[in-house]
Amino acid sequence: MSEKKGSLSALVFLVVLTSLCTVFLSFTNTMYQGVKAGRQRELRMKIWEDFDNDIDLTAFDREFSEAVSVKENGKNIYYMYAPRHLAALHMIGPGLWGDIELLMLIDYENKMINKLYVLSQIETPGLGARISEQPFLDQFSNLDYSKTVRIEKERSGKPGEVDAISGATKTSKSLEAIINAGLKTFASFGGKEAKP
Amino acid sequence: MSLALIVLASAITNNIALTYFLGMCPFIAISKSLRGAAGMGLAVTVVVVITTTVNYFAYRFVLVPLRLEFLAFVVFIMSIAGIVQMLEILVERYFPSLYSIFGIFLPLITVNCVILAVSLFMVLREYTFWGTVAYSFGSGLGWMIAITAMAGLRKHLAFSSPVKNLGDAGITIVLAGLMALAFLGFQGMLA
């Protein structure tokens, strides 16, 4: 009898504690979501500038939403700017240690990558982390992506190839996979449907 | 990526203990005897597959639709604690012979980082269902290989006298380093 009472009070204690924790966490999470929205707006401004527009702070949100069509797919977000056939692909995918976050600007009419930014990554310092270095990223400027993008140790001279970083096979493969998956999804709804 | 490749990659080339440093506490504490190490390894493998699969469903079909991803840590660790407890009772009741092999290690497993880490990595890498099963099995297997090999190595320490100031834990860490160096050799094996 007393055992039953003991387990009942244990259950009540757990339920109360769990609810308290959940309420507390929901509150913290709401705060974080606010900050996150602010950061996303900053990223949109960066993209807007990369589309070669000036930022008018008062009208930015309206201008952006009128001119750019936004599509989401999982963690990836695709921004399409029809007037100049430009698009920005905000892609997140797994690397060796954690997420690699990329922003890639493409010209989808000519199937060219204009620029690649690594927004964040936590690959091995000195090895995989070198994907953030400018000489590596510069290779992606004006890269033809009409086939697939390949990050190779030994290049064969075909279009769409980039030199890999030695000693960082897994990171190179991950990066390649993120970019190609992003481009593929973009092609599946991007190229066809332009905003009027 | 085929499932076999996921298993091999997580067990050998990116071994969870020797590349990601996970599950180090029991790795150092329980690798004194070969029998204990193998029992612990087995228990981890069984538990990691079950919990990661359960957590996969919890995450995909409960947390994501309800936009409660931020509660993932609590949900994962609670389901791990619950499953471990249940497993302990079941194994003790119905498989007493199995219980004598790895049952005693079950209570220790809840705070083994491997178990939680595999669930967290599963979310991070967005595996499919079968990918999740393969990845968790490979990780458990890899950890088991590492701790069993370590126990085998430590048996030989009885016949040698390492630097005194290194202590028991220190020499184990040196051995782990040597093993990690050896496992680095597998890196180029799978593209």
Next chain:
Amino acid sequence: MSGNGIRASKGFSTFVENIWLSNPIFVMVLGVCSSLAVTTKLANALVMGISVTFVLCISSFIISLVRKLIPEQVRLIVFMLIISTFVITVDLVLRILVPEVSKGLGPYIGLIITNCNLMGRAEAFAIKNPPGLSFLDSLGTGLGYTLVLLVLGFLRELITSGSLFGIVLLRNWTSWNLVSIAPGAFFLLASIIIVFNMLKRKNKTASVTADKPR
């Protein structure tokens, strides 16, 4: 009664002892996983150390505060619930305050939950002792842990890239990438343990009084 004085001095000695004599990593070998995984950069090591210390202190304090209410048979689950709540809080706060470092810690911030030190302190100390004392005990453990993380982070970032906190200090430094991956990390930790034990032995012979059984 000098109870207060005794309690204060006991708190202080627990505090000091946890930092040095029973340092969580060197002596107890607890929580090695994250100490090796996040110390490739000094900034990450610092933030990780602070986070662990914070979660340790606050969870110990709260557990100790409600220790008479916690039902015996579900105490481990209660510990975990409290610890994981604060880990999530820390995770969200880091995302707000230091997004770069937060991304750098990746899944390892979540793994604070299974850092053996947290459950260890809760079970071994906080459940039996008053809040103030538990707080000090955890602060000592946390600072001892942070100390090791900082030493490791300092050495690893300096040796890997010749920089600290991302600022390049040594120009034309040949990167020793081995230190940033697993084998080097293990060897480095082992070398630090040797140095620690040498210092400790020297200390012990100097003052025998400081050593008391736990």
